[in-house]
Amino acid sequence: MRYRLSAEDQKFRDECREFLQNNIPQELRDRVASHKELGREDFVTTQRILNANGLAVPGWPAEWGGRNWTSLQHHIWREELAANDVLSPLDFNTSMFGPVLAAFGSQEQKERYLPATANLDIWWSQGFSEPEAGSDLASLKTTAVLDGDHWVVNGSKIWTTLGQYGDWMFALIRTDPNAPKPQAGISFMIMDMTTPGITVRPIELIDGSHEVNEVFFDNVRVPVENVIGEVNKGWTYAKFLLSNERDGIGAVGYSKRTLARAKAEASNLGLLQDPEISRRFVELENELLGVELTALRVAGGAREGEPDPVSSVLKLRGSRLSQEVTELIVDLSGPGGIASGAGDDSSLPEWVRSAVPHYLNERKVTIYGGSDEIQRTIISRTILGM
Amino acid sequence: MDFTLNEEQEALRETVEQLVSKQYRTTEDRRRVTTQTPGFNEELWQQLAELGAFGLPFAEEIGGAGAGPIEVGIVAEQLGRALAPEPFVETVVLAGGLIAELGTAEQKEGLLGGIIAGEFQVAFAMHARGSRWQAAASGVAAQQIGGGWSLNGLKEPVRGGGQAQTLLVSATTPWGSGVFLVAAGAAGMEARDYRTHDGGRAAGVTFANTSAVLLGEPGVDAAPTIARVFDRARLAYAFEMLGILEVGLEDTVDYLKTRKQFGVPLSSFQALQHRAAELYVALEVTRSTILWAGMVLEAELAGDASADGASAITHACLQANRAARLIGQDTLQMHGGIGMTAEYSIGQRLSRLTAIKRAIGDSNVFRERLLLRLEDYASVDPLA
Numbered sequence: 019m020r021y022r023l024s025a026e027d028q029k030f031r032d033e034c035r036e037f038l039q040n041n042i043p044q045e046l047r048d049r050v051a052s053h054k055e056l057g058r059e060d061f062v063t064t065q066r067i068l069n070a071n072g073l074a075v076p077g078w079p080a081e082w083g084g085r086n087w088t089s090l091q092h093h094i095w096r097e098e099l100a101a102n103d104v105l106s107p108l109d110f111n112t113s114m115f116g117p118v119l120a121a122f123g124s125q126e127q128k129e130r131y132l133p134a135t136a137n138l139d140i141w142w143s144q145g146f147s148e149p150e151a152g153s154d155l156a157s158l159k160t161t162a163v164l165d166g167d168h169w170v171v172n173g174s175k176i177w178t179t180l181g182q183y184g185d186w187m188f189a190l191i192r193t194d195p196n197a198p199k200p201q202a203g204i205s206f207m208i209m210d211m212t213t214p215g216i217t218v219r220p221i222e223l224i225d226g227s228h229e230v231n232e233v234f235f236d237n238v239r240v241p242v243e244n245v246i247g248e249v250n251k252g253w254t255y256a257k258f259l260l261s262n263e264r265d266g267i268g269a270v271g272y273s274k275r276t277l278a279r280a281k282a283e284a285s286n287l288g289l290l291q292d293p294e295i296s297r298r299f300v301e302l303e304n305e306l307l308g309v310e311l312t313a314l315r316v317a318g319g320a321r322e323g324e325p326d327p328v329s330s331v332l333k334l335r336g337s338r339l340s341q342e343v344t345e346l347i348v349d350l351s352g353p354g355g356i357a358s359g360a361g362d363d364s365s366l367p368e369w370v371r372s373a374v375p376h377y378l379n380e381r382k383v384t385i386y387g388g389s390d391e392i393q394r395t396i397i398s399r400t401i402l403g404m
Numbered sequence: 405m406d407f408t409l410n411e412e413q414e415a416l417r418e419t420v421e422q423l424v425s426k427q428y429r430t431t432e433d434r435r436r437v438t439t440q441t442p443g444f445n446e447e448l449w450q451q452l453a454e455l456g457a458f459g460l461p462f463a464e465e466i467g468g469a470g471a472g473p474i475e476v477g478i479v480a481e482q483l484g485r486a487l488a489p490e491p492f493v494e495t496v497v498l499a500g501g502l503i504a505e506l507g508t509a510e511q512k513e514g515l516l517g518g519i520i521a522g523e524f525q526v527a528f529a530m531h532a533r534g535s536r537w538q539a540a541a542s543g544v545a546a547q548q549i550g551g552g553w554s555l556n557g558l559k560e561p562v563r564g565g566g567q568a569q570t571l572l573v574s575a576t577t578p579w580g581s582g583v584f585l586v587a588a589g590a591a592g593m594e595a596r597d598y599r600t601h602d603g604g605r606a607a608g609v610t611f612a613n614t615s616a617v618l619l620g621e622p623g624v625d626a627a628p629t630i631a632r633v634f635d636r637a638r639l640a641y642a643f644e645m646l647g648i649l650e651v652g653l654e655d656t657v658d659y660l661k662t663r664k665q666f667g668v669p670l671s672s673f674q675a676l677q678h679r680a681a682e683l684y685v686a687l688e689v690t691r692s693t694i695l696w697a698g699m700v701l702e703a704e705l706a707g708d709a710s711a712d713g714a715s716a717i718t719h720a721c722l723q724a725n726r727a728a729r730l731i732g733q734d735t736l737q738m739h740g741g742i743g744m745t746a747e748y749s750i751g752q753r754l755s756r757l758t759a760i761k762r763a764i765g766d767s768n769v770f771r772e773r774l775l776l777r778l779e780d781y782a783s784v785d786p787l788a
Contacts, residue, residue: 021699
């Protein structure tokens with residue numbers, strides 16, 4: 019057992035920090051820090067800087083730009099991105115599609131898509147959920163019928179995050195409606211969003227943001243070579259993808275950073291003299307520490323291609339804590355919290371104005387990536403054997 | 405950063421587990437032991453001594469194994485798993501720790517040898533009325549009379565105070581707190597022994613002009629040392645809690661899988677599945693924090709000046725207290741009526757957890773400690 023970073027890992031951490039501070043524009047980091055709505059260009063700028071330095075896809079296989087880092091080094095890297103207010107590389111590209119393609123795609127597909135995915139030349143959107151298939155993802159109904167060398171896709175997807183920027187989509191599509199189990203008739207398919215028959219419609223969220231979309235498919239023709247892996251094996255690849263997604267969500271770096279800022283503001287306002295408020299800071303810091311230590315403890319426990327059930331523990335606890343942090347900030351904002359529509363000429367500071375929209379937006383994290391209820395089912399079934 | 409036990413630690417865990425589980429196979433085994441004097445299994449106590457478990461935290465030059473808080477924690481966790489009433493933490497970590505830190509060379513040799521060999525019981529009389537969990541002495545005053553010392557006052561409750569051959573008593577002195585040695589049966593000392601709800605023993609001990617020997621040298625306030633040693637005992641107790649909680653959850657999941665109502669196993673109900681999942685999350689987060697605190701304290705004891713054992717232990721105890729409440733209460737609830745019976749161990753686990761919380765301090769104690777330093781740092785960084 020050892021709780022210290024080795025000299026090597028300490029050096030690694032210093033290098034990460036130095037790189038991010040010297041190479042990512044301060045103005046962009048400031049906007050990330052203040053939870054401003056960020057545009058496509060912000061993601062592209064950040065990811066291309068990282069990619070140019072071989073840092074956009076450290077978790078991929080080495081031949082496609084991965085770094086062979088240890089799990090601990092990945093953890094340190096994610097923490098440093100958060101601590102320095104750097105936008106993480108686009109999850110859809112780097113944590114979701116890229117690893118699936120690298121693991122299950124053909125050589126030709128990898129050569130064609132992986133470099134462009136790493137550099138965010140292609141912005142990937144995720145087409146999983148449907149209006150009638152949320153937590154029960156396997157009941158999805160968007161269907162593809164084979165017609166010569168094309169699949170003809172009909173149906174719709176929903177909650178497509180940042181789909182307004184999407185160049186391509188990876189999607190779960192039902193290719194065998196007669197399979198013995200619903201999971202067995204699904205394929206993992208990619209499609210160019212400019213293909214005729216695809217319509218993207220924005221969904222406005224409770225904080226007024228446009229983050230998610232509905233996507234409709236009307237006789238969309240997808241070439242057969244756009245299936246990843248084997249036809250009807252898509253569910254396996256999706257499970258692989260979802261467990262990677264959950265790991266990322268469980269990371270507490272951004273919550274820690276946000277809580278530290280809130281503590282500084284609360285201190286300036288003298289609010290830490292309030293025993294109830296200071297107590298909430300202590301509790302949240304303690305809980306975040308517990309989740310971070312658990313992440314560090316299980317780092318390296320994930321088995322190839324299988325979801326590590328402990329990632330559900332991290333997702334469950336980590337997402338709830340990130341919500342509690344935003345809730346605390348709303349309470350700190352006082353009556354000023356309603357001034358969400360005020361501009362920068364307001365007398366109220368930015369963090370006060372953004373507190374409530376951020377709190378409202380954060381309600382999503384216990385719903386997406388497998389809701390809390392789904393995570394509890396995973397834990398009780400796979401770990402406790404109930 | 406590495407949370408895995410090394411080979412020797414694994415071997416220690418397995419050996420202690422075998423010894424303990426052999427003596428405590430059933431709830432009835434434990435009941436029989438706790439209702440008889442001295443309230444623990446003397447055969448197991450000797451076996452643990454022979455294994456070297458009682459020498460773990462002490463330096464090799466005084467007959468110890470020179471091991472650290474992780475090894476101590478491994479023993480405590482196994483005792484917790486079996487809900488064993490052996491006073492390991494009280495005798496070895498708390499009383500033994502005080503002797504090792506404060507005692508003169510002669511005192512260490514005389515007293516620690518007996519503890520390490522499992523030959524005699526030492527109890528620390530710390531708590532007095534209204535003292536909560538403060539390290540500074542209260543309730544008993546020490547007066548220098550001639551070349552010796554005389555104690556007057558009352559300590560209660562004193563874990564194992566009626567069984568110990570020697571009592572360590574914290575008392576006020578002209579220079580602050582001191583710790584004194586009192587032989588059982590000393591003139592003017594009276595111990596009123598009773599059973600505690602968790603199957604243990606405690607006593608109210610009065611001292612009336614009772615002669616005592618100062619542990620260590622005069623003129624130095626012992627309160628900071630008491631606080632430090634008490635913290636180590638708290639961490640060992642946290643490991644014991646972890647063991648209690650592990651088996652509590654295992655037993656509950658097993659029970660839910662076998663108990664049928666409405667014609668189906670209880671484990672088929674989602675309300676119970678999800679509740680059990682939450683308990684698992686709490687257990688794993690608590691385990692991480694306790695193991696980490698063990699590593700931090702180990703580094704501090706090894707001379708790493710930047711390792712803050714006290715803070716890490718505070719975080720671990722806060723987490724352990726919370727998990728103890730959640731898991732202790734919910735596992736009993738999920739057992740239903742049978743959980744209320746003394747025959748089932750699940751209720752005994754809640755009882756023991758509650759007793760440990762009385763020993764280490766409630767969550768408020770630990771939150772207060774963290775509050776004092778809240779503005780000294782931006783965020784808690786375990787990799788700093």
